[in-house]
Amino acid sequence: MKKYLLAGFGAVALTTLAACNNDEGNGSTIATIEGGETITQEALFEDLKNNQQAAGALQNAFFTDLTEQLLALAGEDMDFSEEQINAMVATLQDEFGVNSEEELVDIVVERLGLEDRDDMIDNLIIPELTLIELQAQDLDYTDEDIAAYFEDNREQYEQVEARHILVEEEDVANDIIEQLNDGSDFADLAEEYGTDGTATNGGDLGFFTRAEMDEAFAEAAFDLEVGEVTSEPVESAFGFHVIEKTDEALEYDTMPDSAQMAVKRAYIEENRP
Structure with a gap:
């Protein structure tokens, strides 16, 4: 660079x-x-x-x-693939904490004064991809180097996907767990009982790293098996959570494109000439 x-x-x-x-x-x-x-x-x-x-x-x-x-x-002189562009869009979704590209576009239009998705691609996505490419120009590395960097920094980058139901009282959380054990639908209960912004989309939190969540919450979510629900409420600084792990990305090659992009960006930044 x-x-x-x-x-x-x-x-x-x-x-x-x-x-x-x-x-x-x-x-x-x-x-x-x-x-x-x-x-x-x-x-x-x-x-x-x-x-x-x-x-x-x-x-x-x-x-x-x-x-x-x-x-x-x-x-203008670089030919970025649709896959690269989509990966950077997904990365920015993670960074802005939104679950869809439409929400991301709304935010950049409101906060950054851009006009639409095409304007976002031209003025936000392409420059960021260009910066990464320029930083890596004199850096000799392979996909194996990136994967090794991930292994060395595993706890910082490994991710799980989960949904949760946040309530204020432990008794309510215990009641929700009982209803789930009796076959109630998680998303329906999240909409009925959830007290945070995820309630309207079934409690979905998407993928996240340990550092992105309250420590107690992250520990509980990472300890679950995929498809498993916490057997007792998890208390955090925000209240009591009922958590279901829905997916995990604990190896570099199984991580979402946005997560792989984050690892690559960090590797280039740390090792660039």
């Missing part, structure tokens, strides 16, 4: 101005990227209106804008 940035900034024509009191005003060009857009004082200052840490924010905004444009330009 360092080598790329040096080459990339060779394509950046910086126009140095006489600070903020330049005769041309706030519309003055601060930087122009060949093949990209110009960055003006007006645009940067507009972004900073709601940020009181002006000096640091100005620097961050300036170089963030430059970086985004450089990555976008570099990405």
Whole structure:
């Protein structure tokens, strides 16, 4: 990545101005990227209106804008497969804590000002894939190296999939367990009794690592067999849980694409030249 940035900034024509009191005003060009857009004082200052840490924010905004444009330009020369794009979409779903691509698009539209899925792909997914590719350019590695890295950091990356029913009282959790033992449907009970946002989708939590959950919850979920429900309530900082493990990904080659992407990103970041 360092080598790329040096080459990339060779394509950046910086126009140095006489600070903020330049005769041309706030519309003055601060930087122009060949093949990209110009960055003006007006645009940067507009972004900073709601940020009181002006000096640091100005620097961050300036170089963030430059970086985004450089990555976008570099990405035009890279041919990413639909599989790679979908894996990065799934990774971002995990990072934003949503269960569907539609929810992810809604979030990036609201928070990042993007327009739709295509805009998300062009301005978020492709630049991130480009960054990973550039970081790995001078790194000689194989799939076996990534799998070995996973083994060395297993507890950080192995995942299970589960659903749960969160309630405030232990007696209620015990009653739910009895109903499950009598053949009641887990999703129906989650919708009836659940007190958190997962209740409406049957208590589904998707895949998660140990670190992403309360310690007691994670220990209980990882200890279950697939299809098994906790025999007694699990108390966490949030209340009492009834947990069912629905799947597990404890080996690198059985992990979801998003999880494999996370391992690869971490390996490249740690080992890049």
